Amino acid sequence: MNVRYLTKASLIAAIYIVLVMIQVLPFPLANLTFGPIQLRLAEGLTLLPLVEAAAIPGLFVGCLISNLLLAAYSGFGLIDIIGGSVVTLFAAYLTSKMKNKFTGMIPPVVLNGVIVSIWVSYFTKIPYFYTVLGISAGELVSVVIFGNLILYVYEKATNFKEY
Incomplete structure (x- = not known):
């Protein structure tokens, strides 16, 4: 790993954390970051591993720190802090192996839906x-709305660098 890779991973982690914090600040939206219905804006970043390898550790660290900082909001404890972060890591890795953004959407949607639901269902009794x-x-x-927007911006920024 070089400095550039670590910098990119750190920036992606920081963006993930900021997006989760922005969503939690207005308290009514906090319920959408944890629970049986989750709409985390930061999860749009899960498409980045398609075009940026540093997104894999960046997403893991961002999710881990976000879940740790907001453990009081979720009420799911250590299983969500570690389990949710590992699911994000695995989804990011699988996304990086996909051929396009349509297949790249499958790992985060399926893995979060199937695995995270195990403890969320248990704790919420839903x-x-x-x-x-x-x-x-x-x-x-x-992933569809924010992920595609993030990919579009990333690709424009990458193309802008070439001029």
Whole structure:
């Protein structure tokens, strides 16, 4: 790893944290960052591993720090702090192996929906199936809208550098 790679990973982690914090500050939106329906704006960053390898550790660290800082909001404890972050790491790695942005959307949506729903369903007492639907739908919206926007901006910035 070189300085450039670490810098990019750190910036992506910082952006993830800021996006989660911005969403939590107006308290009514805090319920959308944790729980049976999750619409984290920061999850749009999960498409970045398609075009940037440093996004893999950046997303993991950003998610880990966000979950740690906001553990009081979630109420799910250590399982969410570590488990949610590891799911993000695995999803980011799998996304980096995908061929295009459409297949790249599959790992974060499916893994978060299927795995994170296990403990969210348990703690909220909402049936697993409904929790999977809520988390997957929120993740899909985040990835489709914000992820594509982030990829567009990233690609424009990369093309701008070439001139």
